[in-house]
Amino acid sequence: KQEVTQIPAALSVPEGENLVLNCSFTDSAIYNLQWFRQDPGKGLTSLLLIQSSQREQTSGRLNASLDKSSGRSTLYIAASQPGDSATYLCAVIPGNTGKLIFGQGTTLQVKP
């Protein structure tokens, strides 16, 4: 059974810091991995999608990497801003299904 774990559960950093959020999954047979952002009381906003054949994706100050063999992904946020404060969720699609399996998220606070 595929399980997704995110560490740390919460993180507080001063504005301007570069930071890394971690995601690990137990079964390397995945089709893709997706990172989301969730603001309090809101739905999920897709940040980056990495197909299983890819190693990384970049969007603006965000960079996500994928290492299937070790069952890990990282989300790198450069020059963090208070507006980056939110919960970040990692999710994988296991082999031959369309459903996402989510981690519990990392809640990020960026202090001005």
Added chain:
Amino acid sequence: GAGVSQTPSNKVTEKGKYVELRCDPISGHTALYWYRQSLGQGPEFLIYFQGTGAADDSGLPNDRFFAVRPEGSVSTLKIQRTERGDSAVYLCASSPLHRGGIYNEQFFGPGTRLTVL
């Protein structure tokens, strides 16, 4: 263009009542998903539609939960005899057609917050 919409945004009901939650996906998206999110947790998969048919309903917790998508667009999640444990945010997502094992990005709606008293 318009994103995924869900109605109502909030629903308060009493234990034992029947509720319907509606999802309107992005136009042209053939795949539609329902998830449930409890406080402090990541979303959990409920059911997945490819077109009109349920391709995977393995996440439905029991037979009180049912979902339909009769015309391959709007979907309704139906919960009978609601229980307090059903209280959660119900999220809907849609995605373009999946081809050859390539699963595309899922786009989520704002969710329906269900409270069972």
